Amino acid sequence: MDKSTSVLFESAANDAEIFSLLAAFYNCNPEQDIIDGTRSLNTDEIADEDVKQAVLKIKNYAASTFPHSDEEKLLNLKRDWTKLFRAVSPDYGPKAPYEEVYLAVKNPGLIKELAALYLDADYTRYAELNNRHDYIGVQLDFAAFLSFQRANALNNNDLENYNKLTDLFEDFTVNHIASWFPKFCTEAFKHVRTDFYRGVLGLTYLALFDSSKLPSSYYETVA
Numbered sequence: 374m375d376k377s378t379s380v381l382f383e384s385a386a387n388d389a390e391i392f393s394l395l396a397a398f399y400n401c402n403p404e405q406d407i408i409d410g411t412r413s414l415n416t417d418e419i420a421d422e423d424v425k426q427a428v429l430k431i432k433n434y435a436a437s438t439f440p441h442s443d444e445e446k447l448l449n450l451k452r453d454w455t456k457l458f459r460a461v462s463p464d465y466g467p468k469a470p471y472e473e474v475y476l477a478v479k480n481p482g483l484i485k486e487l488a489a490l491y492l493d494a495d496y497t498r499y500a501e502l503n504n505r506h507d508y509i510g511v512q513l514d515f516a517a518f519l520s521f522q523r524a525n526a527l528n529n530n531d532l533e534n535y536n537k538l539t540d541l542f543e544d545f546t547v548n549h550i551a552s553w554f555p556k557f558c559t560e561a562f563k564h565v566r567t568d569f570y571r572g573v574l575g576l577t578y579l580a581l582f583d584s585s586k587l588p589s590s591y592y593e594t595v596a
Contacts, residue, residue, distance in 0.1 A: 374527070374528075374530075378527055378532075381527055381535070382524055382527045382528065385520050385523035385524040385527065385535075385539075386520070386524045388516070388517075388520035388523070388542070389517050389520035389521045389523075389524060391576075391580055392513050392514070392516040392517035392520060392580065393514070393517035393521075395513045395517075395573070395576060395577050395580065396510050396511075396513035396514035396516075396517055398510075398570075398573045399458060399470070399508075399509050399510030399513060399573075400502050400504070400510035400511075400514065402451065402454055402455075403447065403450040403451055403454055404447070405443065405447060407435075407450070408435045408443060408446060408447060408450075409435075411431050411432055411434075411435040411569075412432065412435045412436045414428055414431065414432045416428050416429055416432065421579070423579055423587075424576065424579050427572045427575040427576040427579055428572065428576060429572070430568045430569070430571055430572030430575065431568075431569050431572035431573060431576070433568065434446070434567060434568045434569035434572070435569065449566065449567050450567060450569055450570070452566070453565060453566050453567045453569070453570045454570070456564055456566070457470075457561050457564060457565060457570060457574075458470055458509075458510075466561075466564045467557060467560035467561045467563070467564055468557070468560065469508075470508065470509040470510075470554075470557045470561075471505055471507045471508055471509075472507035472509075472512070472549060472550075472552075472553050473507050475553035475554075475556045475557055476552075476553055483507060484505070484506050484507060487506035487507055487549070488506055490545070491506065491515065494515075494518070494519065494522075494541065496515055496518050496519075498514055498515075498518065499511045499514070499515070502514065507549075509550070509554065509557070509577075512545075512549055512550050513550070513577070515545065516542060516545060516546055516550065519538055519541060519542040519545065520542060522534075522538050523535055523538045523539055523542065526538060546581060550581060551581045551582065554577065554578070554581060555578070555582075555586070558574050558577070558578055558588065559588050559590075561574055562574065562588055562590040562591060562593075563590070571591065571593070574591070575587060575591045578591070
């Protein structure tokens with residue numbers, strides 16, 4: 374693999390890692406292993422300072438020992454996860470993070486469109502995730518899947534397939550995540566109660582946009 378290809382491979386692998394991590398945060402009701410795992414997140418090699426600070430929000434919440442015990446921290450995370458991502462009631466958190474909910478112009482064929490897109494890409498994990506095709510966690514997982522495929526294509530010296538997958542990845546993230554996530558994120562920042570999920574929301578934003586577009590409420594500090 375020559376130098377230019379190595380750079381592309383590193384970028385695709387990095388996309389796969391970050392989108393996979395983000396998908397897990399949205400898809401998984403937090404358990405103790407989430408706290409244990411995020412304590413060991415390595416920020417030393419993160420070059421982008423805004424990304425590093427978002428990861429540190431997550432890591433520091435998990436690593437903190439005062440004033441909350443692990444049991445209390447886990448309970449707070451479960452409350453935040455439910456409030457932010459499950460739309461229990463209109464008075465308790467933002468509307469659920471589904472693309473269809475936040476589109477400015479409604480698209481009644483969206484779910485079928487996404488189903489066809491996933492099928493064409495041989496992506497089947499949405500069935501295991503047991504959620505709608507347009508849920509943020511499913512869409513982030515699909516972005517991670519495409520990035521793993523991009524890296525594999527480069528590893529197999531298949532530049533044609535890499536270019537095809539990269540075009541699909543960029544089109545999907547722009548038109549099916551970035552087009553609506555900011556609206557949800559702005560609402561979610563009004564309800565988030567832990568720096569852990571404040572960091573998750575901020576890190577998702579930074580995976581899609583530059584830091585200048587982050588809502589000012591992101592920089593608030595909570596428990």
